[in-house]
Amino acid sequence: MYHGQRRRRRLLVEAFHLFLPYLTASELAAVAATCLALRAVSRSIDAARWLDASRAKGPSHPIPFLNRSSPGPPPLVKIVWCGRKGWGLFADQRNEDGQFVCEYAGWDLDRRVFLRLWILGSTLVWNGVTGEVITTCEARRRQAKYDELSSKGGFASALLVIREHLPSGTACLRMNIDATKAGNVARFINHSCDGGNLSAEIIREAGDLLPRVCFFASRGIDKDEELTFSYGEARVGSKGVLPCLCGSPCCLGALPSENT
Numbered sequence: 001m002y003h004g005q006r007r008r009r010r011l012l013v014e015a016f017h018l019f020l021p022y023l024t025a026s027e028l029a030a031v032a033a034t035c036l037a038l039r040a041v042s043r044s045i046d047a048a049r050w051l052d053a054s055r056a057k058g059p060s061h062p063i064p065f066l067n068r069s070s071p072g073p074p075p076l077v078k079i080v081w082c083g084r085k086g087w088g089l090f091a092d093q094r095n096e097d098g099q100f101v102c103e104y105a106g107w108d109l110d111r112r113v114f115l116r117l118w119i120l121g122s123t124l125v126w127n128g129v130t131g132e133v134i135t136t137c138e139a140r141r142r143q144a145k146y147d148e149l150s151s152k153g154g155f156a157s158a159l160l161v162i163r164e165h166l167p168s169g170t171a172c173l174r175m176n177i178d179a180t181k182a183g184n185v186a187r188f189i190n191h192s193c194d195g196g197n198l199s200a201e202i203i204r205e206a207g208d209l210l211p212r213v214c215f216f217a218s219r220g221i222d223k224d225e226e227l228t229f230s231y232g233e234a235r236v237g238s239k240g241v242l243p244c245l246c247g248s249p250c251c252l253g254a255l256p257s258e259n260t
């Protein structure tokens with residue numbers, strides 16, 4: 001194969017990885033039957049989908065999950081069905097105050113893809129099997145759609161907006177991570193009005209283009225305790241607000257929603 005052909009094929013495969021995750025299982029199967037390159041990409045997407053516990057039926061058993069993304073002994077977590085709240089993330093071991101628990105939709109940033117999409121002015125800044133980093137404009141559009149779907153029931157979104165306040169105090173950097181279609185275990189963390197037992201920290205490593213969002217225990221957490229954090233401030237009385245079922249004594253009754 002000539003160099004030019006190999007390059008074209010590589011670009012095509014990169015493009016397949018970007019749009020095939022949006023297809024349903026049956027569409028993916030139809031596409032996979034058309035050529036070898038599409039079959040290979042479809043298979044990897046299919047495999048990633050099967051690893052997503054939220055697609056499992058019959059939510060009566062906890063799903064253990066070994067979180068390998070931290071240095072040292074990995075903290076154990078499990079995904080448990082919580083009734084009307086949907087799935088939730090629980091500790092499967094004791095976590096000490098300050099201990100790393102998991103990262104929110106960690107991604108391996110491929111700068112080539114990032115820059116290409118950025119230059120094209122795309123709505124998508126980065127798409128990987130562990131979550132999407134999207135522009136604020138796209139985040140607003142998706143949040144409106146997710147709020148509408150959630151109000152009809154049976155739909156759980158996982159769009160996290162992080163604001164990093166700059167030292168000047170007059171501006172902040174905003175990052176939007178959408179783990180609704182694909183994400184790691186952190187997408188199963190439910191909200192608690194009392195602030196929960198996790199704190200979200202922004203970690204910026206030298207050379208990284210985007211910061212990472214990591215969850216640490218904000219107090220000692222016992223095995224089998226649900227892991228929660230505060231999604232933000234609830235806009236009580238606003239249209240489309242979802243009822244909060246966190247059960248804490250200071251519950252405001254409404255789930256915070258990000259659409260600023």
Ligand SMILES: C[S@@+](CC[C@H](N)C(=O)[O-])C[C@H]1O[C@@H](n2cnc3c(N)ncnc32)[C@H](O)[C@@H]1O
Binds near residue numbers: 150156157246
């Ligand atoms: C990031 S996901 C958390 C995982 C989700 N429970 C699931 O089954 O995929 C956020 C969604 O979970 C649900 N949720 C989270 N915390 C909740 C709470 N305190 N009360 C009611 N629903 C909650 C809402 O549907 C929300 O949109």
